[in-house]
Amino acid sequence: MVSASSLLLPSSMRDFASCIGDGAVRVACASPSSTLTSGGGSGSGSGAASTLAVTASYRATPLNSNASSPPLLFRLTWAHSPVGPTLSFAPSAAAPSVLLRRRRGTRSFTLADGGGDADDAEAGSEPPMLALFWDLTAARYDPGASPEPLYGYFVVAVAGAEVVLAVGDLAAEFVKTKFEGQISKARCLAVSRRERVVVADPAAMHTARVRFSEGGPEHEVSVGCATSSGGGEELWVSVDGKRAVQAQRLRWNFRGNQTVFVDGAPVDVMWDLHGWWFRDTPGCAVVMLRARSALESRLWLEEEGAAPGFSLVVQAFKAPP
Structure with missing residues (x-):
C-alpha cells in the first residue's frame, strides 16, 4: 500500500x-x-509567481470493486515547455508519468504492477486495462500563468466499463456522446494538488x-x-x-x-x-x-x-x- x-x-x-x-x-x-x-x-x-507545473492526483473507487480492492490512483501533470503547455498521465501512484505528445488522442494502460504501459505487458497475460481519452485542441489558458487549461478540454479514463476519471468542462459531453450515456461512473475524488512555481x-x-x-x-x-x-x-x-x-x-x-x-x-x-x-x-x-x-x-x-x-x-x- x-x-x-x-x-x-x-x-x-x-x-x-x-x-x-x-x-x-x-x-x-x-x-x-x-x-x-x-x-x-x-x-x-x-x-x-510563475507556475512551472501543476500535478493533480485523484482517487477512484469503481462501483464493481469489492471491499478489499484498493482504489485506483491517477496523476495528471500540466507543465510548461518550449513548445507550449504539456500534459502527462500516470495510471497509478507508483507508475511514472507518460507524456501525452498529441493534443488529442487515446492510449491504453495496464493497471497491474504499478500501472505500466499496455505495450509492456507480458505476452499471454490479461492484466486489467485502462483506456485514456483526451482532447486539448480547444483548450484555453491564462497567458503567463498556469499551464493547466481554464476550459475547453477533457481528460477521461475508463476501466472495467466504468468512467473512473473525468476532468475538464467538456468531459461530461464527451462521455455522453462516446458511450451514449450507457456507462456507469465510479466515485472519483481529487486528493492532492501540487503546484511548482518560480x-x-x-x-x-x-x-x-x-x-x-x-x-x-x-x-x-x-x-x-x-x-x-x-x-x-x-x-x-x-x-x-x-x-x-x-x-x-x-x-x-x-x-x-x-x-x-x-x-x-x-x-x-x-x-x-x-x-x-x-x-x-x-x-x-x-x-x-x-x-x-x-x-x-x-x-x-x-x-x-x-x-x-x-x-x-x-x-x-x-x-x-
Whole structure:
C-alpha cells in the first residue's frame, strides 16, 4: 500500500511532517468571504509567481470493486515547455508519468504492477486495462500563468466499463456522446494538488483554487512572503482574502505548523523554508495545506486510508530547477 504522503510531498517535507509534535498545533479561524476575481493557478500581475507545473492526483473507487480492492490512483501533470503547455498521465501512484505528445488522442494502460504501459505487458497475460481519452485542441489558458487549461478540454479514463476519471468542462459531453450515456461512473475524488512555481520577486504571491472537501465550496488560497515592520521576513497564508497564517522571523522560524478552520473543519498548514534560506540553487520552499477529519488526533498520518483529506502543496523555487 502506498502511503498518502508519498503522493503529496517531497521527501524533505514528509520527514518534517513526521517529526512535528502534536502539541505544536495552534488553532485559528478562517471563515470564507466573497469570491475573489482572479482565477488561474497563480495570481496575475507583477507580484505573481510563475507556475512551472501543476500535478493533480485523484482517487477512484469503481462501483464493481469489492471491499478489499484498493482504489485506483491517477496523476495528471500540466507543465510548461518550449513548445507550449504539456500534459502527462500516470495510471497509478507508483507508475511514472507518460507524456501525452498529441493534443488529442487515446492510449491504453495496464493497471497491474504499478500501472505500466499496455505495450509492456507480458505476452499471454490479461492484466486489467485502462483506456485514456483526451482532447486539448480547444483548450484555453491564462497567458503567463498556469499551464493547466481554464476550459475547453477533457481528460477521461475508463476501466472495467466504468468512467473512473473525468476532468475538464467538456468531459461530461464527451462521455455522453462516446458511450451514449450507457456507462456507469465510479466515485472519483481529487486528493492532492501540487503546484511548482518560480519566485523571481521576493514579495511575490501565489494563488490556487481548491476544494478541501467533497462537494464543498471552492476556496482561493494565497501564499506570500513580505518584509515585516521590523525588517525581517514573514510568511503568510490567506483563505478567500482573509489572513489565516502569519509566521515571522523566518530565518529562525523556517519550519512550523498551524491549524486553521475552513468550512468548520480543521486544515493543517505546514511550512519548510530551510532549503530557501540555507541551500544553493534551486533553493526550494514548501508550504502544505492538508484537510483532516476532526476525529484525527495526529497532525500527519502515513497510511493512506487514515489520511484521506485533500492536500495542497506549493513548492517555490528561486530559479527553475
